Amino acid sequence: MTSLSRALALCFVSTVAVSGAARAACLSDIEAAALVANYLAKTPAANPEGLSEPDGECSRAKVNKFLQQQTGDKVIGYKAGLTNPAVQKRFNASAPVYGVLYAQMMLPDGATVDAKFGARPLFEADMLVRVRDAGINQAKTPADVLKHIDQVIPAIELPDLVVAAPPKLNGAAITAINVGARFFVTGAPIPVTPNSQIAEALRTMTVVVSGPEGELDRGKGSDVLEHPLNAVVWLAQDLQRQGLKLQKGDLVSVGSFSKLMPPKAGQKIEVQYQGLPGDPKVRVGFK
Numbered sequence: 001m002t003s004l005s006r007a008l009a010l011c012f013v014s015t016v017a018v019s020g021a022a023r024a025a026c027l028s029d030i031e032a033a034a035l036v037a038n039y040l041a042k043t044p045a046a047n048p049e050g051l052s053e054p055d056g057e058c059s060r061a062k063v064n065k066f067l068q069q070q071t072g073d074k075v076i077g078y079k080a081g082l083t084n085p086a087v088q089k090r091f092n093a094s095a096p097v098y099g100v101l102y103a104q105m106m107l108p109d110g111a112t113v114d115a116k117f118g119a120r121p122l123f124e125a126d127m128l129v130r131v132r133d134a135g136i137n138q139a140k141t142p143a144d145v146l147k148h149i150d151q152v153i154p155a156i157e158l159p160d161l162v163v164a165a166p167p168k169l170n171g172a173a174i175t176a177i178n179v180g181a182r183f184f185v186t187g188a189p190i191p192v193t194p195n196s197q198i199a200e201a202l203r204t205m206t207v208v209v210s211g212p213e214g215e216l217d218r219g220k221g222s223d224v225l226e227h228p229l230n231a232v233v234w235l236a237q238d239l240q241r242q243g244l245k246l247q248k249g250d251l252v253s254v255g256s257f258s259k260l261m262p263p264k265a266g267q268k269i270e271v272q273y274q275g276l277p278g279d280p281k282v283r284v285g286f287k
Contacts, residue, residue, distance in 0.1 A: 081099060083230075084219075096225070110284070112287050135147065136246050146199055161177070221275075
């Protein structure tokens with residue numbers, strides 16, 4: 001499936017799923033296009049308000065349709081968001097949500113990024129996995145997921161909450177803004193084999209975020225749905241609910257192991273994954 005057809009499928013499936021009454025609150029084409037214009041201009045957009053869960057999904061589809069039309073970028077996977085209970089609490093949500101990832105969002109380890117890389121820029125510790133094969137769509141446990149991924153990629157996410165009043169966002173509104181996906185700074189991939197023994201390390205690892213002033217935050221692998229790979233299980237199931245599937249080569253962001261923090265010009269951030277093979281690190285600088 002091409003990136004364009006995938007975007008159209010997202011739009012079609014989400015739109016069909018919305019009832020007539022709920023559909024009225026889905027962002028209009030004009031509202032979705034305006035949100036994308038603000039996102040591209042890195043200026044705060046109007047907050048989506050009064051959205052139900054189906055409204056958020058319908059709005060996400062429209063936003064991604066217009067975003068892809070404007071950028072011509074390629075869909076390369078998905079971002080599972082609100083997978084950490086602390087983040088759910090911050091946004092008054094009770095379940096995960098997902099957004100769409102694009103090729104130009106991926107930056108190399110050590111990248112230097114403008115501290116004002118978005119309208120509402122933030123950073124957090126994250127992790128990506130790469131899909132080995134379509135068997136992942138039947139995964140029920142982290143052990144199942146491990147059989148169908150070929151890489152674990154340490155990453156610092158640089159999300160952009162984009163709206164004028166981020167504290168007013170809830171789960172449906174976060175869905176509508178494509179879960180704030182903007183950039184990911186990616187570390188060296190850790191190869192995963194079908195018989196990999198990395199599952200326990202992913203659950204028990206300690207993820208430490210440090211800056212020039214020392215440690216800024218830390219979390220555990222289990223902070224994400226009790227195991228980071230449970231985010232992939234959830235995503236596969238939610239996509240199938242909408243008639244979609246993960247495909248070979250897709251990247252999946254599992255969610256946050258730290259609090260969301262605002263970047264500062266001149267700041268250098270390092271995230272270390274203590275307990276994974278080699279205790280890998282990933283770094284980003286802000287100018």
